[in-house]
Amino acid sequence: MCVFQLFLASLAFVYFAKAFAGAYMKSSITQIERRFDIPSSLIGVIDGSFEMGNLLIIAFVSYFGAKLHRPRLIGIGCLIMAVGSFLVALPHFFQGLYKYETSVSHKAAVNSTETILPCLFSPRPPECEKAAGSPMWIYVFLGNMLRGIGETPVMPLGISYLDDFSREENTPFYLACIHTVGILGPMFGFMLGSFLSKIYVDTGFVNLDTITITYKDSRWVGAWWLGFIVTGTVVLLSSIPFFFLPKSLPKQGQEQEEIQSKSTELATKTEQEQFLPEETQEKVKFQEMAKDFIPSLKRLFRNRIYSLIILASLVIVNGFIGLITFKPKYIEQVYGQSATKAIFLIGTEQKLCNGHCFCSVKHWDPVCAYNGMTYASPCLAGCQTSTGMGKEMVFHNCTCINEAGLAANASAVLGQCPRKDDCDIKFKIYMALSVIGSYISACGGTPGYIVLLRSIQPDLKSLALGMQTLIVRTLGGIPPPIYFGALIDRTCLKWGTKHCGGRGACRLYNANAFRLTYLGMITGLYFLANTVWGYLYYSIVKRQKKIALKNQSKENGQESNAVTNGHANINIADIDDMGTECTI
Known part of the structure; x- marks a missing residue:
């Protein structure tokens, strides 16, 4: 049992x-x-590349992998993820x-006593506007796709291996343990993301005193790359134990005599197969597995409960x-940033009181005036001079703020104005x-897996989990980031400008x-998912009643001999109307 416990601990660590x-x-x-200057719709495509990687091989891994060395395949998958x-x-x-992008002179950032006239900066040369953007985001796309390919064998092969060699009554407990450890992963992942987002992307390569933005600025980019090195190393370490685990284990609670008997039978069968050429053995095994693939799919999707689980999972994952x-x-944007639509528009409208300054409306270099208003740039605020350097720079003699009725020496500081106190609450x-x-959503995770595993035949477990992952990842993982991102882009008030335009x-x-x-999209999808879950619950209760009626009829028939040949006088198709499946 030490080997099984090692597998359980290893699988929990992989989930984490x-x-x-x-x-x-x-x-x-x-x-x-921000780093690659791309819209939310494109970042949605990049995020969906993980599910695209899953899509490429999930069906084959789930079906053929169940008949191969499952722990070793999980280990290989972890290496690919890393x-x-x-x-x-x-x-x-x-x-x-x-x-x-910034309209602040770099000279002003070096010499805190130098006076500048930000509104007189010359525009960018026109030839620079035609420069192409960086295609480096393709590496992120491909890397995330590789992560998806590597993650493919973990869930279907890991859970089927666990269910095959554990006591039936222990499976829910083991699944709960694995998911409990797995839940810690997102917590540490977001904590790491929060920590690294406050570290400048090029830390160690630039003088941070010359940086005029803070982590609260919408142009700030944190050390995002460092986290992927950390997570890749953790995933790499998680792969090691699986290369030392056996292809199969004795069932929990199985008597030693049964184990020896099965080992003897397996040894005899192996000896018999040794007389066949190795190439012939592999060809026969593959052909046998391949010819059963389509019939297995048909058996699987005739199961109404399984199909409803897929539909509900699909909607809720979206x-x-x-x-x-x-x-x-x-x-x-809603709780952390400072400018609302009204404040932003008031700030940009001031470009009419600064026509002689040639202020660019493309610049996004926000400053906060002491009247609580955010201006898109020091130029649009009409600022004439500045003092200080880096993040401590202060702009003075801002004429547009003067027109709001403040003192003659009105000033502004870098960054957007903070929100009101009620935003924190x-x-x-x-x-x-x-x-x-x-917490409420997580409570349904383990019962959902148990319902799925108990509603299908044992030989279809890996395929069922794999097809669920395939469908949910394909239709529930790839489209949402894209259409959510496209809809969110429609709410943008101010687009950034790339270094050379665009x-x-x-x-x-x-x-x-x-x-x-x-929130409207999320609420609508969750409402639809809960409706499907309600119908699924109704179907399960109805099916269980029919099965109980079937069993009761059989018992009554055997006792009273009222049914010919010991079979209950009831239509089996009416009872098992979900297709071939097991009792939950």
């Missing part, structure tokens, strides 16, 4: 590692979007230093993926509700439109 890496990827979405994580981090070392992918952006309420909702990542969203779009 893959959740750790997946959560960190989600937490880095905003940083990646390589994918390292590949995601690779663009950082090829792309050069991060250059954010909502969950959209929720988790853009949750950091939602928190940042609302944020705490939102997070409390999120924790409660996550539209970059969104710098500011309409908070109200963002909230209604984001």
